[in-house]
Amino acid sequence: MDKIRFASVWLAGCSGCHMSFLDLDEWLFELAKHVEVVYSPIADVKTYPENVDVCLVEGAIANEENLELIHKIRDRTKLLISFGDCAVTANVPAMRNMLDGSGTVLRRSYLELGDITPQLPYAPGIVPELLERVVPVHEVVHVDLYLPGCPPSADRIKAAIEPLLRGEMPVMEGREMIKFG
Template identity: 80%
Template sequence: MDKIKFATVWLAGCSGCHMSFLDLDEWLIELAQFVEVVYSPVGCDLKHYPDNVDVCLVEGGIANEDNLELILQVRRQTKILISFGDCAVTANVPAMRNMLGGAEPVLKRAYLELGDTSPQLPYAPGIVPELLDRVLPVHEVVPVDIYMPGCPPPADRIRATIEPLLHGEMPAMVGRDMIKFG
């Protein structure tokens, strides 16, 4: 049996969705029989998103240039992209900065007005990624195949989303158990 090439990506999120993924506990052992993990911040240390990924869980919104570059690459190289958690689906918590009206006022507030001893704006091109003016949900940047809300999505919902995919079927994202936000 060919294993499904499986990835997870961590963009602008708190990693809580990935922690919930780890709450799958012993089912992760069953999952490992069906998938080859080809990219993820948990359980492997691969630096480059590979070609021909079958399924990818994307946690977080799109907040900076690095997020933007990676999500475009993920979309190009992935068959089924799952918007994983409320930050991916709506931009949620990271998007609270949108109400301040752009990257510049956010940076000034955080690093100059609230700076304690040596206020200065972070500037390290190529090291510190530039903030986008607005934090965006994933679907505003690339097409999404499956939306899995929740902050974080409970482990049961994650399993109910992934399990049908292992058998070549799409999950039914309907009902309170599958599409409740928060």
């Protein structure tokens, strides 16, 4: 049997979901027998590849870079999983939505609170432009599976991934699988 081409992505979030993924500990060795990791913040791969079978997407869509990448991910991935509360609801990153747009956020962060040389970050191609609103993944592209939690526990991650290794969809119901927070 061919290995599953597996990816994980970190967008606007804290990386807690990836830390929880690493809490799979010894089961990661079992997972490695069934998947080929083709893209991840844990691996040093610069370009999202073609023909990805499964991708865990952590984080909300907050800037132009996130927006461009999520479209590429959706186009190149069979099964896209919204991984954690930021991806599912936009969660904490979306708190800036209450501040009347990206300009207000940038002025407050870089000008009002700047201590030595207050200036707005602007470096095309280096500093991605903020979107006016932070949104969850499903507001931009189709999501196949939702894996909530802040972060989802290692047990929940395993329960979501393990059936995929057998070619089955996980059962995402009950408090142990769909509780937020």
